[in-house]
Amino acid sequence: MKNNLSAKAAKLFDSLPWPGPDNEAWRRTHLERLLPKGTLDAAAASPPPGTSLIDASKLSPAGAQDAETCFVRIITSAGCPQSIYVSEEARATGVKAFWESAENFPAGLEALENHLFHNPDRVQAWHWRNTPGAAIVQIPKGACLNKPILIEETLSADGKNLFSAPHVHIEAGGGSEAEIIWSLHASEASLQGQRPVVNAGITGTAEANSKLRVTLRQKLKGEMIFFLNNLFQAERDALVLFMESHTGSSLVKTHTSAILDGEGSEIRLNGLYLAGKDQHIDIGTLQDHRAPRAVSDALYKGAVYPGGWSVYQGLIQVQHDAAKTDAYLTNNNLLLGDGARADSLPQLNILTDDVKCSHGSTSGKLDSAQLFYLQSRGFPPVEAERALTEGFLAETLKNLRGHAAELLHTDLELALKAGTVWADG
Amino acid sequence: MNLKITNLKAGLPDKEILKGISLEVPSGEVHALMGPNGSGKSTLANVLAGHPQYEMTAGTIAMGNVDLTELEAHERARAGFFLAFQYPVEVPGITVGKFLKRAVELRRGEEGKFNVSGYITELRSAMDFMGMDQGFINRYLNEGFSGGEKKRMEILQMLMLNPNFAVLDETDSGLDIDALRIVAKGVNKLRGGKFGSLVITHYQRILDYVKPDKVHVMVEGHIVLSGGPDIVNELEARGYDWVKEMKK
Structure with a gap:
């Protein structure tokens, strides 16, 4: 017997069609046009990964060298656990990091049901219907983790796994402090013309006065399709810092809900994305203010190459009870040549007075004076463009520190080097 | 190294601004180029640096035995040409340290074998020489810098890149006397060898601090007068009207 989430999701999945252009959130990501006919149906019908993988007792411990870089390291493949390492130091803090099958999701995750299915579409339902389980991190009250928790998901593209639905669930106890870095890669194996779908999700709750940093690195292969639905909830005076970096996948569609449930809570959402030739990246955010004096800020930046298309849809919603809200939303796009398209749709929906809210978006080309300046210092034109693009996007990494900052700067640098090749080709 | 400009005609696609400039700065000398507003001085600086906005319709530019005429901006830089900009742009997202490291690496042709610790020592000492706080290394290039700080950053770059020839485009404008002295100190540091410069x-x-070997005066896209440093005093005393007359 599966849990409530899976059962409800299965019903929703059966009752809903694939989202089409009549659904505002999907209007610019027209799946029927972007994907060969039957791609999603084939992926949705592909058999779930073997449940034998789920036996946590058989997991191999990760190497001891992890202790230097991280607190906890969880390695999963197609959403199922391969290895879990918890350092001695981490054990001493009482942090719990484990993988739990969908049958036994913790109460804290089940409690999010109303939020998760508030405005469901079939892609979201698909995630919950098919996720075999979740990597779960529970930070005890007052624990301060001074090293990151690393979660690494690899979709092995061996021709069998056409679909995976990995999930990460984080509960930060009152007054705790923790950082989670979730990396999504694809294995090097050839996809042989197949278009696997990764339909991922993060849920995170930050109890009163806690500080939670979550970073997502999406580095999937170009042929892959990536869906992502995140939900973060911040209680009184809690702080959530979320960063998402999309440097892979030919089709990306995300939505991140930031629910500011507690007075004085704060959520900062940051993201960067690259849309190369024939790539379609559609990013969505919601800053949902439900309590007074909460602060939220979303900063998303994208670079689009000729033949690429990016979409950003962001909404700041201020509910009746959310007086003294302070909310900002910014989306900036760089168009790297003719035939690059960036749609930016920031919106405000404010139901109370006495708030400070603003949004802004820009789409433009690289500044010719900056380009010449770099060239006058010896940078070849292609390198000058790349350096300026990197500088432009790197603003979104300003809230990161240490290991996360290093990883994402490297991801960006490598992706831009590859991106220059697309632009030339 | 010497810079030789021969019959240079250039401008915007629909407007000729430089109408046949010939000018030679011999190796090791510093020359001054003066002239009223709109005479084409900054256009000349940009054309020499290879700005793609300007079109060159005639003439040649040579630095030592390198013909710059057909080279792109980055190739001129790597050959050892340097332009200190009148209005250096702000480049958010790229730190001074990272930018300069790459620029120095490109100039020295040391890709892959660049001595990073040597570079950092050199940079720190150049910053001390220019009276600049080490904190600038981690700041974004020119972002939020004052006018004087931007100009010092130009000269710092010049010291680090060690060019064969440098054009300083109104580096003195908008500077107070202390900043001016420091900028002049930077230029004078490179003097003595083969380094040539057009100020x-x-x-x-600024010419009180950077003594020119020769002075040229430009009016409406022509060099109308060239001579010794005395011209500076004459211009100061009489203004530009009399040289404008010479053009007619």
Whole structure:
């Protein structure tokens, strides 16, 4: 017997069609046009990964060298656990990091049901219907983790796994402090013309006065399709810092809900994305203010190459009870040549007075004076463009520190080097 | 190294601004280029640096035995040409340290074998020499810098890149006397060897600190007068009207 989430999701999945252009959130990501006919149906019908993988007792411990870089390291493949390492130091803090099958999701995750299915579409339902389980991190009250928790998901593209639905669930106890870095890669194996779908999700709750940093690195292969639905909830005076970096996948569609449930809570959402030739990246955010004096800020930046298309849809919603809200939303796009398209749709929906809210978006080309300046210092034109693009996007990494900052700067640098090749080709 | 400009004609696609400039700065010398507003001084600086906005319709530019005429901006830089900009742009997202490291690496042709610790020592000592706080290394290039800080950053770059020839485009404009002294100190540091320079200015003041070997005066896209440093005093005393007359 599966849990409530899976059962409800299965019903929703059966009752809903694939989202089409009549659904505002999907209007610019027209799946029927972007994907060969039957791609999603084939992926949705592909058999779930073997449940034998789920036996946590058989997991191999990760190497001891992890202790230097991280607190906890969880390695999963197609959403199922391969290895879990918890350092001695981490054990001493009482942090719990484990993988739990969908049958036994913790109460804290089940409690999010109303939020998760508030405005469901079939892609979201698909995630919950098919996720075999979740990597779960529970930070005890007052624990301060001074090293990151690393979660690494690899979709092995061996021709069998056409679909995976990995999930990460984080509960930060009152007054705790923790950082989670979730990396999504694809294995090097050839996809042989197949278009696997990764339909991922993060849920995170930050109890009163806690500080939670979550970073997502999406580095999937170009042929892959990536869906992502995140939900973060911040209680009184809690702080959530979320960063998402999309440097892979030919089709990306995300939505991140930031629910500011507690007075004085704060959520900062940051993201960067690259849309190369024939790539379609559609990013969505919601800053949902439900309590007074909460602060939220979303900063998303994208670079689009000729033949690429990016979409950003962001909404700041201020509910009746959310007086003294302070909310900002910014989306900036760089168009790297003719035939690059960036749609930016920031919106405000404010139901109370006495708030400070603003949004802004820009789409433009690289500044010719900056380009010449770099060239006058010896940078070849292609390198000058790349350096300026990197500088432009790197603003979104300003809230990161240490290991996360290093990883994402490297991801960006490598992706831009590859991106220059697309632009030339 | 010497810079030789021969019959240079250039401008915007629909407007000729430089109408046949010939000018030679011999190796090791510093020359001043003066002239009223709109005479084409900054256009000359940009054309020499290879700005793609300007079109060159005639003439040649050579630095030592390198013909710059057909080279792109980055190739001129790597050959050892340097332009200190009149208005250096702000480049958010790229730190001074990272930018300069790459620029120095490109200039020295040391890709892959660049000595990073040597570079950092050199940079720190150049910053001390220019009276700049080490904190600038981690700041974004020119972002939020004051006018004087931007100009010092130009000279710092010049010291680090060690060019064969440098054009300083009104580096003195908008500087107070202390900043001016420091900028002049930077230029004078490179003097003595083969380094050559063309100091473009509107005012006499910087020439009190950077003594030119020769002075040229430009009016409406022509060099109308060339001579010794005395010209500076004459311009200061009489203004530009009499040289404008010479053009007619």
